[in-house]
Amino acid sequence: YLVSGDYDYYIRIAVRDTRDYERLLREKLYKIPGIRHSKSHFVLRVLKETSEPLE
Structure with missing residues (x-):
């Protein structure tokens, strides 16, 4: 995903x-030209999966 904010992707x-x-x-990742650093987040548990729009 291309995103807005502090991160590029x-x-x-x-x-x-x-x-x-x-x-x-x-x-893989660190061998891509232009990648200087990364930040990771890990899912500990899925609480709810939905594809319904938020209102």
Whole structure:
């Protein structure tokens, strides 16, 4: 996703564990020219999934 605000892009990924996540960063993401840093957030638990519009 291209987003507004403090970040240029939002990338949503799914990995098996933190080891795979670290490998993805080192072997893929950080090898892309122009990538200087990243910030990560992890989902601990899904509370509710919905595709209904907010009113």
